[in-house]
Amino acid sequence: MSRLLSRQHLAAVRRSAPFACVSRWLHTPSFATVSPQEVSGSSPAEVQNFVQGSWTASANWNWIVDPLNGDKFIKVAEVQGTEIKSFMESLSKCPKHGLHNPLKAPERYLMYGDISAKAAHMLGQPTVLDFFAKLIQRVSPKSYQQALAEVQVSQKFLENFCGDQVRFLARSFAVPGNHLGQRSNGYRWPYGPVAIITPFNFPLEIPLLQLMGALYMGNKPVLKVDSKVSIVMEQMIRLLHDCGLPAEDMDFINSDGAVMNKLLLEANPKMTLFTGSSRVAEKLAADLKGRVKLEDAGFDWKILGPDVQEVDYVAWVCDQDAYACSGQKCSAQSVLFMHKNWSSSGLLEKMKKLSERRKLEDLTIGPVLTVTTEAMIEHMNNLLKIRGSKVLFGGEPLANHSIPKIYGAMKPTAVFVPLEEILKSGNFELVTKEIFGPFQVVTEYSEDQLELVLEACERMNAHLTAAIVSNDPLFLQDVLGRSVNGTTYAGIRARTTGAPQNHWFGPAGDPRGAGIGTPEAIKLVWSCHREIIYDVGPVPESWALPSAT
Numbered sequence: 185m186s187r188l189l190s191r192q193h194l195a196a197v198r199r200s201a202p203f204a205c206v207s208r209w210l211h212t213p214s215f216a217t218v219s220p221q222e223v224s225g226s227s228p229a230e231v232q233n234f235v236q237g238s239w240t241a242s243a244n245w246n247w248i249v250d251p252l253n254g255d256k257f258i259k260v261a262e263v264q265g266t267e268i269k270s271f272m273e274s275l276s277k278c279p280k281h282g283l284h285n286p287l288k289a290p291e292r293y294l295m296y297g298d299i300s301a302k303a304a305h306m307l308g309q310p311t312v313l314d315f316f317a318k319l320i321q322r323v324s325p326k327s328y329q330q331a332l333a334e335v336q337v338s339q340k341f342l343e344n345f346c347g348d349q350v351r352f353l354a355r356s357f358a359v360p361g362n363h364l365g366q367r368s369n370g371y372r373w374p375y376g377p378v379a380i381i382t383p384f385n386f387p388l389e390i391p392l393l394q395l396m397g398a399l400y401m402g403n404k405p406v407l408k409v410d411s412k413v414s415i416v417m418e419q420m421i422r423l424l425h426d427c428g429l430p431a432e433d434m435d436f437i438n439s440d441g442a443v444m445n446k447l448l449l450e451a452n453p454k455m456t457l458f459t460g461s462s463r464v465a466e467k468l469a470a471d472l473k474g475r476v477k478l479e480d481a482g483f484d485w486k487i488l489g490p491d492v493q494e495v496d497y498v499a500w501v502c503d504q505d506a507y508a509c510s511g512q513k514c515s516a517q518s519v520l521f522m523h524k525n526w527s528s529s530g531l532l533e534k535m536k537k538l539s540e541r542r543k544l545e546d547l548t549i550g551p552v553l554t555v556t557t558e559a560m561i562e563h564m565n566n567l568l569k570i571r572g573s574k575v576l577f578g579g580e581p582l583a584n585h586s587i588p589k590i591y592g593a594m595k596p597t598a599v600f601v602p603l604e605e606i607l608k609s610g611n612f613e614l615v616t617k618e619i620f621g622p623f624q625v626v627t628e629y630s631e632d633q634l635e636l637v638l639e640a641c642e643r644m645n646a647h648l649t650a651a652i653v654s655n656d657p658l659f660l661q662d663v664l665g666r667s668v669n670g671t672t673y674a675g676i677r678a679r680t681t682g683a684p685q686n687h688w689f690g691p692a693g694d695p696r697g698a699g700i701g702t703p704e705a706i707k708l709v710w711s712c713h714r715e716i717i718y719d720v721g722p723v724p725e726s727w728a729l730p731s732a733t
């Protein structure tokens with residue numbers, strides 16, 4: 185019903201709007217109930233929940249403010265603690281053995297191959313790519329190219345799981361047994377009712393890839409995306425429904441963290457995938473007694489090896505890694521360990537110049553959604569109390585903007601801290617604190633200080649991404665062999681960011697660590713191993729009752 189209303193509203197807007205506005209609506213995809221260009225303080229958008237096959241509102245609207253001007257521009261129907269019953273009932277309808285598994289409703293694997301094919305095709309239409317890129321920009325401001333890349337990765341992911349590729353995810357194996365009629369089969373089994381919680385920084389890619397992985401393997405997920413950006417996934421779910429996603433297969437909830445926490449405790453999903461901060465990750469791991477997979481904070485390091493080459497290229501990758509999306513990638517370069525050989529290469533000057541090209545107008549630098557300007561300045565000032573530290577560039581708030589004060593607005597910033605100081609116990613925690621904004625620490629090491637660099641990497645808690653920038657095979661081998669980060673790039677073109685659909689992305693060194701993107705990630709996160717040992721006989725004619733053992 186509300187879908188109908190929204191589309192009627194849309195038609196009315198189309199009728200009454202001036203020409204430019206009409207033309208924008210004409211380019212709005214058929215499944216959409218919003219137009220990224222039209223959403224504003226005077227024409228706010230609504231985000232609903234989806235439960236037990238219907239779109240629903242709630243008693244409470246949470247207003248989201250436009251990160252660029254502070255206008256209340258989106259209202260989200262946030263479910264309250266007293267309203268979670270329908271979500272609990274919905275999850276409880278899914279048995280532990282899932283909606284499908286290798287021995288139940290296998291045709292659903294094929295159905296999901298078809299849904300993926302249709303969704304990949306629809307998402308690949310230029311107007312749909314553009315629609316999602318622009319919608320992402322409105323709520324999680326980043327350059328058009330960065331937003332478009334997020335949509336393209338999502339589209340390629342869907343292409344990867346067309347046809348028979350979903351059923352291949354559930355490939356089983358058989359091992360011959362000890363006697364005739366016996367064999368063991370290993371299966372990938374779903375968990376059944378599951379939950380997915382995702383953050384604000386990749387409004388489409390993270391929730392979509394995890395949602396599809398959960399569904400492919402036969403689970404029934406309830407999805408919660410950070411309300412600041414959940415409009416993007418709300419529209420994507422409408423696209424998926426248009427592509428044949430059965431309405432009862434998943435639910436979509438908007439709520440604050442506390443209500444979601446309550447739902448998890450009361451509905452008892454068999455597995456929860458959490459992507460977000462380590463603080464919440466640890467709370468959920470304890471609350472849910474370990475029934476979690478985690479993609480949490482990243483304090484991502486890059487080591488420049490002794491072989492200096494391709495300085496312009498390396499400087500550009502450093503700039504992209506540290507400051508694209510205003511540093512709000514969990515894979516963003518947080519600390520740069522630079523071999524002294526690079527000092528005279530002009531690398532830092534080049535990085536400074538590149539950082540100065542970034543501007544608010546094209547969102548190559550922009551609002552920081554979870555760290556205020558004051559908090560970033562305070563962190564920087566604390567770092568500057570460390571002996572020998574200094575601001576390399578940036579270090580100031582952005583000027584001439586209307587970004588509301590609840591968000592941060594900071595120039596791309598690099599602070600130098602001497603390596604020996606980083607390692608001091610009083611300083612280490614401070615220096616390795618993740619600042620989810622355009623902020624990095626830079627340090628230098630000499631030939632005989634590689635051990636100190638590796639000690640720093642060993643002492644860090646988050647082991648998400650890393651880059652070893654060198655083409656010296658022995659250097660690479662040494663550093664790779666003595667580090668653990670789950671997604672590590674190695675070679676002169678190494679970067680810390682980049683989570684395309686074609687390689688695993690996720691932390692290592694933690695048994696709770698999840699992954700995203702690849703078949704291995706889907707199987708690890710969204711299925712468990714089940715072994716069925718067939719032993720059908722015949723019992724040999726010569727069999728006689730053995731003595732007791």
Ligand SMILES: NC(=O)c1ccc[n+]([C@@H]2O[C@H](COP(=O)([O-])OP(=O)(O)OC[C@H]3O[C@@H](n4cnc5c(N)ncnc54)[C@H](O)[C@@H]3O)[C@@H](O)[C@H]2O)c1
Nearest residue numbers: 382383409410441444445460461464479480481482514554
């Ligand atoms: N490892 C990865 O793949 C990855 C990817 C993106 C972001 N991140 C991390 O996410 C963080 C940035 O996101 P954030 O600050 O918005 O994270 P956050 O932990 O504050 O929020 C993440 C999500 O959890 C929800 N939430 C908060 N408290 C909850 C609770 N008690 N129970 C259930 N849900 C709850 C939020 O509403 C949101 O949807 C950074 O630390 C970043 O490194 C990690």
